[in-house]
Amino acid sequence: MDEEPRPEQLWSEAVDLRAKVASLTAQLTEEHKMASIGRLLAGIVHEINSPIGAILSNNQVIIRSLEMVGKAIAGGDAAALEKAGRIVETCQSLVAIDKIACERISEVVRGLKTFARVDSSDLRKVDLNEHLQNTLKLTHGEFHRRIQVETDFGDLPPVECHAQMLNQVFLNILVNAGQAIEGEGKIAVRTRREGDDVEVSISDTGRGIKPEDRSKILAGGFTTKAVGVGTGLGLAISKKIVEETHGGSLSFESEVGVGTTFHIRIPIEQVKTAAS
Secondary structure: OOOOOOHHHHHHHHHHHHHHHHHHHHHHHHHHHHHHHHHHHHHHHHHHHHHHHHHHHHHHHHHHHHHHHHHHHHHOOHHHHHHHHHHHHHHHHHHHHHHHHHHHHHHHHHHHHHHHOOOOOOOEEEOHHHHHHHHHHHHHHHHOOOEEEEEEEOOOOOEEEOHHHHHHHHHHHHHHHHHHOOOOEEEEEEEEEEOOEEEEEEEEOOOOOOHHHOOOOOOOOOOOOOOOOOOOOHHHHHHHHHHHHOOOEEEEEEEOOOEEEEEEEEEOOOOHHHHO
8 A cells, every 4th residue: 555645745745836836927927928018019119110210311311411511611601601500400400309209219118128127026115107107108109099098197105016017917907908999099097095005097998898707807817809819817917916916906897888997006015925
């Protein structure tokens, strides 16, 4: 007869299994994070490509203009110098446009870097409004042609959290909101302090969630999207990050044909057991 496993052996196996589950969960979360960025990549490329195109075009004009200025100055007569002055003014306006284009590129890159940073395990105090704003920049390329984004950011204290994990939650819910809107619509993002918590609300004017789907929407593997569009993991991962990692809560309210609002509540200060 086989010998029954000893309690210490069972305990060791349980610890090993728990470690493997934690490792797989972390890997799955990271892969889903990269997939989220991948879905937005076309929009991000467009956001960067358009201002770069403007800069290159302006650069060619400026080069030709400076050549003309050089010739005008060499001429030395009053009419030539007046023409040179007008060319310089044109160059100044083009440089101002280039500055705006460079700032736009910098915003998109900064948002992407903030989201994709590798120190996501760090627990630190951050400006949650700033992180939301940076995450919204990643969605601009996908949303700006058809979706109006409104923000109403309250005065928040620094929030102790795993910031990069919450960035993933914000992006998951924002992408879902955009995909729920057929044609034109609106997404509203609101932040407020509620006692010892902060609450982030993300509302959309999309198709809403059917009553029979609401009890399953936060479960892993459930999706109402077409094959290849959604995996059903985004909201389940978001719920785990908010509730298990941060000791907060993730809830929603929805009305078919009107839209959906997700509520994310995060403690301002983390309890050690919630952050571990």
